[in-house]
Amino acid sequence: MKNYLVTTDFSTEYLNGLIESALKIKSGEVRNKPLDGKSIALVFFNPSLRTRASMQVGIYELGGNAVILEPGGTSWTLEHRDGVVMDGNKTEHLAEFVRVLERYVSAIGVRTFAELKDWETERTDPILNAFAKYATVPIINLESAMHHPCQSMADMMTIREKLGAGRKKVLMTWAWHPKPLPMAVPDSFALAAAQFGHDLRIVHPKGYELDDALIAEIEKQSAANGGSVEFTNDVHSAFDDVEVVYAKSWGGKQFYGDTDKDIEFRTGLRNDWIVDEQKMARTNNASFMHCLPVRRNVIVTDGVIDSANSVVIDEAENRLHIQKAIMSELIK
Amino acid sequence: MKNYLVTTDFSTEYLNGLIESALKIKSGEVRNKPLDGKSIALVFFNPSLRTRASMQVGIYELGGNAVILEPGGTSWTLEHRDGVVMDGNKTEHLAEFVRVLERYVSAIGVRTFAELKDWETERTDPILNAFAKYATVPIINLESAMHHPCQSMADMMTIREKLGAGRKKVLMTWAWHPKPLPMAVPDSFALAAAQFGHDLRIVHPKGYELDDALIAEIEKQSAANGGSVEFTNDVHSAFDDVEVVYAKSWGGKQFYGDTDKDIEFRTGLRNDWIVDEQKMARTNNASFMHCLPVRRNVIVTDGVIDSANSVVIDEAENRLHIQKAIMSELIK
Amino acid sequence: MKNYLVTTDFSTEYLNGLIESALKIKSGEVRNKPLDGKSIALVFFNPSLRTRASMQVGIYELGGNAVILEPGGTSWTLEHRDGVVMDGNKTEHLAEFVRVLERYVSAIGVRTFAELKDWETERTDPILNAFAKYATVPIINLESAMHHPCQSMADMMTIREKLGAGRKKVLMTWAWHPKPLPMAVPDSFALAAAQFGHDLRIVHPKGYELDDALIAEIEKQSAANGGSVEFTNDVHSAFDDVEVVYAKSWGGKQFYGDTDKDIEFRTGLRNDWIVDEQKMARTNNASFMHCLPVRRNVIVTDGVIDSANSVVIDEAENRLHIQKAIMSELIK
Numbered sequence: 001m002k003n004y005l006v007t008t009d010f011s012t013e014y015l016n017g018l019i020e021s022a023l024k025i026k027s028g029e030v031r032n033k034p035l036d037g038k039s040i041a042l043v044f045f046n047p048s049l050r051t052r053a054s055m056q057v058g059i060y061e062l063g064g065n066a067v068i069l070e071p072g073g074t075s076w077t078l079e080h081r082d083g084v085v086m087d088g089n090k091t092e093h094l095a096e097f098v099r100v101l102e103r104y105v106s107a108i109g110v111r112t113f114a115e116l117k118d119w120e121t122e123r124t125d126p127i128l129n130a131f132a133k134y135a136t137v138p139i140i141n142l143e144s145a146m147h148h149p150c151q152s153m154a155d156m157m158t159i160r161e162k163l164g165a166g167r168k169k170v171l172m173t174w175a176w177h178p179k180p181l182p183m184a185v186p187d188s189f190a191l192a193a194a195q196f197g198h199d200l201r202i203v204h205p206k207g208y209e210l211d212d213a214l215i216a217e218i219e220k221q222s223a224a225n226g227g228s229v230e231f232t233n234d235v236h237s238a239f240d241d242v243e244v245v246y247a248k249s250w251g252g253k254q255f256y257g258d259t260d261k262d263i264e265f266r267t268g269l270r271n272d273w274i275v276d277e278q279k280m281a282r283t284n285n286a287s288f289m290h291c292l293p294v295r296r297n298v299i300v301t302d303g304v305i306d307s308a309n310s311v312v313i314d315e316a317e318n319r320l321h322i323q324k325a326i327m328s329e330l331i332k
Numbered sequence: 333m334k335n336y337l338v339t340t341d342f343s344t345e346y347l348n349g350l351i352e353s354a355l356k357i358k359s360g361e362v363r364n365k366p367l368d369g370k371s372i373a374l375v376f377f378n379p380s381l382r383t384r385a386s387m388q389v390g391i392y393e394l395g396g397n398a399v400i401l402e403p404g405g406t407s408w409t410l411e412h413r414d415g416v417v418m419d420g421n422k423t424e425h426l427a428e429f430v431r432v433l434e435r436y437v438s439a440i441g442v443r444t445f446a447e448l449k450d451w452e453t454e455r456t457d458p459i460l461n462a463f464a465k466y467a468t469v470p471i472i473n474l475e476s477a478m479h480h481p482c483q484s485m486a487d488m489m490t491i492r493e494k495l496g497a498g499r500k501k502v503l504m505t506w507a508w509h510p511k512p513l514p515m516a517v518p519d520s521f522a523l524a525a526a527q528f529g530h531d532l533r534i535v536h537p538k539g540y541e542l543d544d545a546l547i548a549e550i551e552k553q554s555a556a557n558g559g560s561v562e563f564t565n566d567v568h569s570a571f572d573d574v575e576v577v578y579a580k581s582w583g584g585k586q587f588y589g590d591t592d593k594d595i596e597f598r599t600g601l602r603n604d605w606i607v608d609e610q611k612m613a614r615t616n617n618a619s620f621m622h623c624l625p626v627r628r629n630v631i632v633t634d635g636v637i638d639s640a641n642s643v644v645i646d647e648a649e650n651r652l653h654i655q656k657a658i659m660s661e662l663i664k
Numbered sequence: 665m666k667n668y669l670v671t672t673d674f675s676t677e678y679l680n681g682l683i684e685s686a687l688k689i690k691s692g693e694v695r696n697k698p699l700d701g702k703s704i705a706l707v708f709f710n711p712s713l714r715t716r717a718s719m720q721v722g723i724y725e726l727g728g729n730a731v732i733l734e735p736g737g738t739s740w741t742l743e744h745r746d747g748v749v750m751d752g753n754k755t756e757h758l759a760e761f762v763r764v765l766e767r768y769v770s771a772i773g774v775r776t777f778a779e780l781k782d783w784e785t786e787r788t789d790p791i792l793n794a795f796a797k798y799a800t801v802p803i804i805n806l807e808s809a810m811h812h813p814c815q816s817m818a819d820m821m822t823i824r825e826k827l828g829a830g831r832k833k834v835l836m837t838w839a840w841h842p843k844p845l846p847m848a849v850p851d852s853f854a855l856a857a858a859q860f861g862h863d864l865r866i867v868h869p870k871g872y873e874l875d876d877a878l879i880a881e882i883e884k885q886s887a888a889n890g891g892s893v894e895f896t897n898d899v900h901s902a903f904d905d906v907e908v909v910y911a912k913s914w915g916g917k918q919f920y921g922d923t924d925k926d927i928e929f930r931t932g933l934r935n936d937w938i939v940d941e942q943k944m945a946r947t948n949n950a951s952f953m954h955c956l957p958v959r960r961n962v963i964v965t966d967g968v969i970d971s972a973n974s975v976v977i978d979e980a981e982n983r984l985h986i987q988k989a990i991m992s993e994l995i996k
Contacts, residue, residue, distance in 0.1 A: 039389045049739045049756065050764055053731050057703045057768045060729040065392040067385050070738065074402065075381045076625050085629040087510050092381065092625030096644065100382055100624065103649035104389045178751050292764065293740050293756030297749040312760065317767035371721045397724040399717050406734065407713045408957050417961040419842050424713065424957030428976065432714055432956065435981035436721045 003132050003139040004326050005125075007149045007188065008217060012195050012225055019157045021325035022318065034328050035064025038106040042068045042142070045112040045127070050292060051142045051150070054320040055109055062324055067105060071097075080130040094127075098134035107138040107331045114145035114182035119256035122146070123211055138330040140323075146211075148184040150326065151291050152192035154318040159198075159244055161318075162287050162311055167197050167227060169284065171242040173235065174204035175299040176270040180251025180262040185291045187214055189246055194221035194229060201230045203238035205269050207252045235272055239282040246289045247275045247299055275300040280309065287311045335464050335471045336658050337457075339481045339524050340549060344557055347527060351489045353657035354650065366660050367396025370438040374400045374474070377444040377459070382624060383474045383482070386652040387441055394656055399437060403429075412462040426459075430466035439470040439663045446477035446514035451588035454478070455543055470662040472655075478543075480516040482658065483623050484524035486650040491530075491576055493650075494619050494643055499529050499559060501616065503574040505567065506536035507631040508602040512583025512594040517623050519546055521578055522561075526550045529557035535570035537601050539584050567604055571614040578621045579607045579631055607632040612641065619643045667796050667803040668990050669789075671813045671856050672881060676889055679859060683821045685989035686982065698992050699728025702770040706732045706806070709776040709791070714956060715806045715814070718984040719773055726988055731769060735761075744794040758791075762798035771802040771995045778809035778846035783920035786810070787875055802994040804987075810875075812848040814990065815955050816856035818982040823862075823908055825982075826951050826975055831861050831891060833948065835906040837899065838868035839963040840934040844915025844926040849955045851878055853910055854893075858882045861889035867902035869933050871916050899936055903946040910953045911939045911963055939964040944973065951975045 001009045024030040040059050044052065052068070059066040069075040078097055079090035086093065101108060112127040128144035141149055159168060170193050172186060186202075187210065193200045200222065202210070209215075215231075222229045232238050239245065255262035274297075280286065288300065288310045296302055305312060333341045356362040372391050376384065384400070391398040401407040410429055411422035418425065433440060444459040460476035473481055491500060502525050504518060518534075519542065525532045532554065534542070541547075547563075554561045564570050571577065587594035606629075612618065620632065620642045628634055637644060665673045688694040704723050708716065716732070723730040733739040742761055743754035750757065765772060776791040792808035805813055823832060834857050836850060850866075851874065857864045864886065866874070873879075879895075886893045896902050903909065919926035938961075944950065952964065952974045960966055969976060 037393070039392060041385065044738065047737070047739050049733060049761060052738060053705065053733060053765060053768050056731045057729065060703060061701070065389065067388045069381060069385060073379070074376065074384060075379055079628075083629075083634060086627035087630050091627070093628050095628075095638075096624050096626065096648075097381060099645045100648040101385060103645065104385050104652055292760050294760065295750035295755070296743075296757050296759075297747075298751050302747060306759075313763045313767065316760075316764040320768055369725070371724060373717065397721065399720045401713060401717065405711070406708065406716060407711055411960075415961075415966060418959035419962050423959070425960050427960075427970075428956050428958065428980075429713060431977045432980040433717060435977065436717050436984055 004149060004330055005128060005132060005139065005141045006147045007152060007192050007195055008221065015153065015156070015195060018153060018322060018325045018329065019160060021328065022157055022321040025324050026321040032328065033063030035059060035062040035331060038331065039065040039067050039104060040107045040109065040331070041101050041105040042066055042109045043111070044068065044070050045072070048111055050316050050319050051111060054323060055142065058320050058324045058327065062327060080127050094130045095134050098131055102135055102137040105137065107140060107327070108135060109140040109142045110144070111142040112144055114184065116180055116182065116251055116259065117257050119253045122256065140326065140330070143184050145182060146184055146187055148188045148291070150319060150323050151185055152188035153322045154315055155189055155246070155289060156192050156196050157318045157322055158289065158311055158315040161314070163243055167199060168244055169242045170198045170244040170246065171201045171203065171238055172246045172248065173238060173275065174208050174273060175247045175249045175275060176266060176273045177249035177295065177299065180255060180259055181249050183210065183250045186210065186248050186250050189248070190218050191221060194218045194227055195225055197225035197227040199228045201232065201238055201242065203232045203235055205273070206233050207254070207265055208250065209253070211253065236279065236282070239279045241284045242286050243284050244289060245275060245280065245283060245286045248291065249299060274298065275304055277301065277303045280304055285309065289315055292316055336481060336662055337460060337464060337471065337473045338479045339484060339520065339527055340553065344527050347485065347488070350485060350654060350657045350661065351492060353660065354489055354653040357656050358653040364660065365395030367391060367394040367663060370663065371397040371399050371436060372439050372441065372663070373433050373437040374398055374441045375443065376400065376402050377404070380443055382648050382651050383443060386655060387474065390652050390656045390659065394659060412459050426462045427466050430463055434467055434469040437469065439472060439659070440467060441472040441474045442476070443474040444476055446516065448512055448514065448583055448591065449589050451585045454588065472658065472662070475516050477514060478516055478519055480520045482651060482655050483517055484520035485654045486647055487521055487578070487621060488524050488528050489650045489654055490621065490643055490647040493646070495575055499531060500576055501574045502530045502576040502578065503533045503535065503570055504578045504580065505570060505607065506540050506605060507579045507581045507607060508598060508605045509581035509627065509631065512587060512591055513581050515542065515582045518542065518580050518582050521580070522550050523553060526553035526559055526561060527557055529559040531560045533562045533564065533570055533574065535564045535567055537605070538565050539586070539597055540582065541585070543585065568611065571611045573616045574618050575616050576621060577607060577612065577615060577618045580623065581631060606630065607636055609633065609635045612636055617641065621647055624648055668813060668994055669792060669796060669803065669805045670811045671816060671852065671859055672885065676859050679817065679820070682817060682986060682989045682993065683824060685992065686821055686985040689988050690985040696992065697727030699723060699726040699995060702995065703729040703731050703768060704771045704773065704995070705765050705769040706730055706773045707775065708732065708734050709736070712775055714980050714983050715775060718987060719806065722984050722988040722991065726991060744791050758794045759798050762795055766799055766801040769801065771804060771991070772799060773804040773806045774808070775806040776808055778848065780844055780846065780915055780923065781921050783917045786920065804990065804994070807848050809846060810848055810851055812852045812955070814983060814987050815849055816852035817986045818979055819853055819910070819953060820856050820860050821982045821986055822953065822975055822979040825978070827907055831863060832908055833906045834862045834908040834910065835865045835867065835902055836910045836912065837902060837939065838872050838937060839911045839913045839939060840930055840937045841913035841959065841963065844919060844923055845913050847874065847914045850874065850912050850914050853912070854882050855885060858885035858891055858893060859889055861891040863892045865894045865896065865902055865906065867896045867899055869937070870897050871918070871929055872914065873917070875917060900943065900946070903943045905948045906950050907948050908953060909939060909944065909947060909950045912955065913963060938962065939968055941965065941967045944968055949973065953979055956980055
């Protein structure tokens with residue numbers, strides 16, 4: 001594969017190899033500079049801390065030069081649909097944006113969140129896929145409408161570091177948030193957990209089901225890799241005996257286009273769905289994970305995120321190492 | 333010349349030398365790092381893709397360090413007029429901005445679009461010239477109110493690459509756009525085409541005449557360099573037999589300060605002034621050029637910009653190479 | 665000290681050593697690259713020219729890589745208070761922001777202006793101190809609510825360069841500005857002048873007194889370092905015989921939270937408090953200093969800032985050199 005768009009484009013063996021490389025980079029055993037003399041574009045449609053900082057640092061440490069563009073801010077607004085008569089509010093077409101940019105750089109990283117407006121459109125990841133369609137250089141997904149494969153690989157690396165290689169009991173739990181958020185992180189975490197053969201339990205309130213096709217893919221990957229998948233709506237018993245608690249809030253797909261309806265629907269879910277000490281006590285001494293940013297005392301209590309079981313900072317650090325491994329592999 | 337503000341500050345011989353250098357840089361024959369250890373400031377009053385990315389990459393490839401500032405955004409708002417009592421909305425004077433910045437960097441690139449407000453003021457390029465006035469380090473024009481000489485030199489380089497050296501039949505055509513745009517690109521393209529001795533035809537609707545003094549300079553340069561200049565308002569016959577079609581929309585100088593009037597005035601021009609397959613068929617197999625960003629199916633049809641005759645991506649790539657040549661020459 | 669937050673965390677001897685180092689860096693005698701392979705985060709809550717440019721250039725010249733983040737812009741909005749239930753408009757807690765960032769970088773520079781809202785809160789520099797609390801890597805104060813120690817050390821270096829080492833007669837004068845500004849610069853200048861044993865005179869209108877605890881610290885440092893401190897409200901006689909005039913506007917601490925009241929209170933002060941040729945004539949051929957940005961003909965007349973006695977550009981240049989000295993010392 002030329003691009004790094006979703007983990008399911010790669011075999012578990014390949015993904016394991018990326019983690020091996022990332023561990024060697026982290027330990028200092030590998031210090032190569034494969035990007036020496038090369039520039040990498042980072043295109044941010046949305047804000048970012050970890051991605052922005054870790055990509056810049058990673059590119060520098062690999063010997064390269066990061067060039068950051070913010071469409072609609074420092075750079076032009078972008079149209080991605082084919083055949084459009086561009087007499088509206090978009091100034092440049094992705095066809096030109098990508099084809100020009102790749103004359104200057106060796107790869108393009110893209111962050112483009114879901115707008116939570118039109119589920120049938122956004123579930124196809126149209127902007128990310130337009131980048132991939134027009135580009136001949138590698139496109140690296142830095143979180144798209146539907147996937148965040150750099151995050152999920154940092155997650156898999158962190159589980160391996162903390163708990164050792166092999167099959168673990170992993171809970172992904174929905175959490176209440178004041179407004180609906182995209183599904184990229186839960187989608188990618190669930191897929192990667194399935195690809196790595198973990199026993200994955202997903203708990204969310206009724207109404208917050210993942211995409212049907214995605215669920216089918218999770219189940220397929222899980223079966224193929226010797227793991228299991230279980231869906232439940234019981235937030236308390238879901239924590240029983242798990243070794244990893246992965247918290248994340250997301251919006252309901254049926255509410256795309258109507259934020260207020262989602263906010264109203266989730267009224268009353270707040271207190272039950274926060275990750276707190278009581279829930280963590282039901283686990284098998286589980287590690288607490290979250291992709292960050294996280295709203296303290298909303299998604300998770302201070303007590304849990306500040307506990308010894310919280311691995312969120314290591315998880316964020318691993319973004320750097322896994323992304324260096326991915327770039328080293330893809331950018332020639 | 334210390335600065336790179338307009339191509340007419342330089343002889344055709346000098347400009348040809350820049351293209352020679354850029355071609356050697358592009359081929360890889362020249363790989364010098366004249367900016368090693370040096371920082372270059374890039375001051376963006378306006379958004380940018382090509383300029384922002386190609387300058388950052390070019391500076392890196394020449395061994396230097398790009399420092400980006402956005403007055404009014406990441407940096408302070410700037411006053412450029414002398415003697416002003418600064419009790420309004422501008423926080424810093426260019427006199428200090430430039431004199432401080434040049435203590436840190438070896439050259440300053442500036443992007444500052446026309447505001448389309450006051451023709452008599454903007455035609456003098458006041459902000460660009462204030463930078464030049466206060467600076468002792470080279471100022472590089474990355475598109476000012478009236479000129480875009482990095483673009484026009486990339487254009488001349490592209491014509492030479494595609495059609496060979498020597499005199500060509502070149503059409504610059506106005507195109508309809510939903511709102512008035514600055515004249516920097518058409519001004520600089522026409523001047524450079526004249527300096528390179530091309531046979532230049534300029535077609536635009538009545539009401540979109542270029543600046544009188546600029547026209548005089550185009551005619552002078554053309555005569556001095558063995559070319560010709562022709563102005564017409566007939567958008568169809570203008571395409572006959574030309575070897576290059578250079579499309580660009582711009583606003584009428586009499587409408588500066590009244591955008592709505594320009595928009596009303598151009599009503600009805602849209603269909604006639606788009607560059608489409610029919611018009612291109614009248615040419616001598618012409619290359620299609622545009623500085624980008626371009627609104628597809630408004631300025632030019634998908635059919636033309638996606639055709640084999642379209643050289644817009646190569647043209648944008650050449651921005652990188654010519655700017656590296658310019659910086660190598662000016663920054664010591 | 666791990667951090668560079670306020671100059672009073674350091675002895676005068678240490679601070680003098682920083683100036684010695686900065687002078688050697690400026691002369692080219694020292695050209696070390698102690699940041700080779702290291703990344704430094706620069707976190708800007710507010711706009712900046714000198715800090716942004718000089719830090720980027722300084723880091724590059726020391727061999728390192730600057731990573732810029734703008735919370736609320738390119739990066740997430742940040743909460744700094746402990747124990748908060750984050751269901752408001754802040755997306756990420758500083759506890760995570762800092763702890764993640766320091767996994768990627770070797771030091772963090774922070775610019776975070778006073779909001780001029782709540783004096784009792786802001787006088788404690790809560791955001792800067794939260795960075796320091798959560799970080800294990802050095803935190804460098806690039807101007808906080810109450811201090812600007814990079815500026816004040818560049819100021820001390822400039823006085824030494826222009827007037828030689830030793831005790832000087834230094835005036836810090838309030839000036840009228842259309843709106844209230846933070847006190848960071850006057851606080852830090854006064855502290856540093858006291859630490860360096862200068863004879864410091866501070867003149868401001870009644871109602872613009874500095875913080876009581878800060879005044880006590882200034883007096884303590886002055887006594888300990890063989891200097892003197894004098895406060896006055898007579899803007900004319902204050903200029904008599906001084907060797908340095910340091911102009912700066914600031915807001916009254918009693919007006920925090922009520923900008924309009926401060927603006928009303930300062931009505932009528934404008935003409936008396938501008939630094940002009942008449943006032944400068946009363947000095948002992950004093951150097952004119954200002955941290956910049958400065959509003960010309962509001963804070964200072966064109967005649968004074970453009971005179972041979974104005975050292976504002978050298979002062980701004982010294983920001984680069986002293987910051988390189990500070991980073992070389994702190995970042996291992």
